[in-house]
Amino acid sequence: MGVAPALQDAIARYADQQAGREYLVSVPLTGMTGMVEMDGMRFLGRMPSFAALADEDIAAVLRHVLAQFNGIGDADWLTPQWVAQIRSRGGSPGLTYAQRAKLARGQR
Template sequence: MARRVFASLALLAACGGALAQADGAALFAAHCQACHQPGAVGAPGIAPPLVGNIGRHAANEEGRRYLMRVALTGMIGSITVDGVRYTGNMPSFAVALSDAELAAVLRHVLAGYEKVADLAWLTPEQLAATRQAGGSPNETHKMRGRLPAGG
């Protein structure tokens, strides 16, 4: 009996740890992959590739703000990636995901698929600040058009 209680406590502790540092790969599979596809390679007519695309925005401040913001506000308006036009809606994850989860899923894409080395800026605190700044999906689309690394 005592052993079983101990085992449950150990399990709870393990789950608590996993929640504390959100699992970006699992979050990507659950929330992003249906549209952006496994490996974030995208699918014409559904969602743009993230791999080979968004990493360039991680090199400057406006781009970083855009990357955090697009996940929070979502985006409406057509974009062109690698010569392919996408006109779908990127949903907002402001309600579904916490700041820590958003940081983890973006980290998964940027570090895992885009091999971005400097991600010290990508913290739950920065996501909280971006969340507070707000903005509409349309404004996020306009912001994309003004990015230093190109839209």
């Protein structure tokens, strides 16, 4: 059991799908709880919410992680406006976890 999942080469598939783009922003906004499995490793932890950060900062961190660790340098959709839109819907750690379970398996 790990403490928190690695983000390197792990989240590119989310950027390919609309629901994944919503999910990616929801994770730092609400945090997340629940068991996730990645590369055969299980994580049962609690990611804290970073909702106190500004939309600009959340967008910047996610763009950085996508570009530097996941080879996606063209995430033009990932704007502060996009973060604001997802933020305005509300949400919770449990809802974000449920969102993750519904995501389709992407191409990468």
